[in-house]
Amino acid sequence: MPDFPVLPLTRTCPYAPPPEHVQLQREPVARVTLPDGSQVWALSRLDDIRTMLTDPRFSADRQRAGFPLQPSGPRPSAPMRQTMIGLDPPEHGEARRAVVGEFTIRRMNALRPRIQQIVDESIDAMLAGPRPADLVPALALPVPSLVICELLGVPYADHDFFQSRSAKLLHRGVPTAERHVAANEIREYMAELIVQKEKQPADDLLGRQLVKGADREDLAGLGFLLLLAGHETTGNMISLGVMTLLERPAALAALREDPATTPEVVEELLRYFTIAEFVTSRVAREDVEIGGVLIRAGDGVLTLGNVANRDPAAFVDGDTFDTGRGARHHIAFGFGPHQCLGQNLARIELQIVFDTLFARIPDLRLAATFDELSFKDDSTVYGLHSLPVTW
Amino acid sequence: MIRVTADLARCVGAGQCVLTEPAVFDQDEEDGTVVVLDSTPKDEKTVTRVRQAIHICPGRALALVESAAPARADTRVDSHLNRPAVDG
Numbered sequence: 419m420p421d422f423p424v425l426p427l428t429r430t431c432p433y434a435p436p437p438e439h440v441q442l443q444r445e446p447v448a449r450v451t452l453p454d455g456s457q458v459w460a461l462s463r464l465d466d467i468r469t470m471l472t473d474p475r476f477s478a479d480r481q482r483a484g485f486p487l488q489p490s491g492p493r494p495s496a497p498m499r500q501t502m503i504g505l506d507p508p509e510h511g512e513a514r515r516a517v518v519g520e521f522t523i524r525r526m527n528a529l530r531p532r533i534q535q536i537v538d539e540s541i542d543a544m545l546a547g548p549r550p551a552d553l554v555p556a557l558a559l560p561v562p563s564l565v566i567c568e569l570l571g572v573p574y575a576d577h578d579f580f581q582s583r584s585a586k587l588l589h590r591g592v593p594t595a596e597r598h599v600a601a602n603e604i605r606e607y608m609a610e611l612i613v614q615k616e617k618q619p620a621d622d623l624l625g626r627q628l629v630k631g632a633d634r635e636d637l638a639g640l641g642f643l644l645l646l647a648g649h650e651t652t653g654n655m656i657s658l659g660v661m662t663l664l665e666r667p668a669a670l671a672a673l674r675e676d677p678a679t680t681p682e683v684v685e686e687l688l689r690y691f692t693i694a695e696f697v698t699s700r701v702a703r704e705d706v707e708i709g710g711v712l713i714r715a716g717d718g719v720l721t722l723g724n725v726a727n728r729d730p731a732a733f734v735d736g737d738t739f740d741t742g743r744g745a746r747h748h749i750a751f752g753f754g755p756h757q758c759l760g761q762n763l764a765r766i767e768l769q770i771v772f773d774t775l776f777a778r779i780p781d782l783r784l785a786a787t788f789d790e791l792s793f794k795d796d797s798t799v800y801g802l803h804s805l806p807v808t809w
Numbered sequence: 810m811i812r813v814t815a816d817l818a819r820c821v822g823a824g825q826c827v828l829t830e831p832a833v834f835d836q837d838e839e840d841g842t843v844v845v846l847d848s849t850p851k852d853e854k855t856v857t858r859v860r861q862a863i864h865i866c867p868g869r870a871l872a873l874v875e876s877a878a879p880a881r882a883d884t885r886v887d888s889h890l891n892r893p894a895v896d897g
Contacts, residue, residue: 472869511821518822518841523831746829747865755821757867762824 425450425460425720426696428795434737435724443725447711450720458486458718462725464732464749466709470719471754476700478756480504484701486718499635501643503756510755516632517640518759520623526762533767536564537774550785550808557775558656559649562767566648570641571622572611580604584646588798608638651694652764654801656771659687661791661805662739663772664784669741670776677773683741684768689748690739693800695723698752723749779809812876813850813859815843819870826862826871833859843870
């Protein structure tokens with residue numbers, strides 16, 4: 419049997435994809451082995467990934483045989499209904515269209531004043547507390563968590579409960595059975611919350627979906643997905659972004675000088691870290707040729723988004739962090755019909771956090787050496803476990 | 810004449826076109842799908858941004874077509890992209 423490289427590997431440098439992933443650029447549609455011994459394809463060219471993710475012959479169904487990177491071990495006796503990320507056409511389109519109106523640019527912009535208030539209150543609390551402070555629990559996690567809770571209509575008082583369970587779900591080292599328990603607990607919590615909202619109608623996302631006649635079990639799944647996706651990912655980008663800007667005084671000075679450039683800085687941070695690249699795995703429903711290679715029905719496909727977001731064919735000097743790049747064609751939020759529903763909320767949260775934090779605490783600095791920082795190498799979503807800062 | 814077309818069956822409501830060129834694109838309040846505000850942009854910079862919006866559209870729902878005829882009010886047109894249809 420040919421010896422295919424085992425993926426995915428962890429980053430050896432926080433600012434770069436694992437070298438073994440980068441090497442695959444020489445074979446952009448490569449056969450690789452997953453930790454469970456199964457073999458899948460790995461795509462590393464931006465154009466190939468964009469093509470694959472817009473081709474309906476590839477399925478996003480996590481329960482379909484051959485889908486990569488699924489937890490091994492016994493499945494729960496009663497399989498959970500798929501959330502939107504695991505649906506294919508035509509069900510996916512119907513499910514997405516029912517909720518996407520909640521996430522338009524106009525709706526997200528309308529949240530700006532409230533997000534600003536949440537950011538200011540978190541910074542107030544941090545400034546009133548001891549130095550050094552850990553930016554992750556002080557700012558990076560609570561801001562997106564509070565925002566998604568208010569948007570969905572989930573009591574923030576319960577955030578410890580779903581925070582601990584969502585961390586388990588994303589940690590690759592947690593046994594399958596434990597992950598299922600964590601997922602079930604969040605689902606049950608959501609189901610109970612929806613029962614309450616039926617009794618007492620609420621003007622929030624879950625409440626509005628109920629009024630529109632949403633199926634309760636589907637809605638519990640949607641709430642679960644948005645809650646999980648809404649705070650982990652953005653939280654990690656906040657801490658990674660603050661770290662990166664503190665390490666690059668010139669970029670930080672430019673951002674401070676002209677807040678109009680903040681959206682471009684955010685875009686470059688998203689490209690540079692590409693923290694959730696394996697969310698866009700797929701399995702082929704039929705034989706399909708990608709990049710001149712025949713992928714057979716039933717074959718799994720990994721997308722090396724972090725490598726693809728530095729593809730020399732798509733980005734000039736892609737390994738360089740360049741806030742003036744103005745590149746919007748990265749796939750940090752995925753591509754195709756499943757592209758991140760909350761991407762415009764994430765952009766606004768990141769913009770407000772960076773603008774506000776560096777304006778209000780001009781002498782903010784790391785309270786640890788770079789080597790002392792602890793990164794989430796073992797998580798599906800990359801990030802920092804903690805970020806000690808002082809001022 | 811250049812005309813901006815949008816295929817609503819492909820649109821996934823990601824709003825990337827609105828973020829790129831709000832003078833040309835808007836979103837439907839209800840389902841987030843694209844609304845073309847100006848289907849015949851003339852300013853060169855605007856056209857450049859429209860091309861960028863086309864490139865980054867995750868549903869591959871947008872196109873610029875050369876057209877001798879005046880723009881139609883209706884933007885719901887057949888796909889101009891030679892790719893398999895994707896789910897909205």
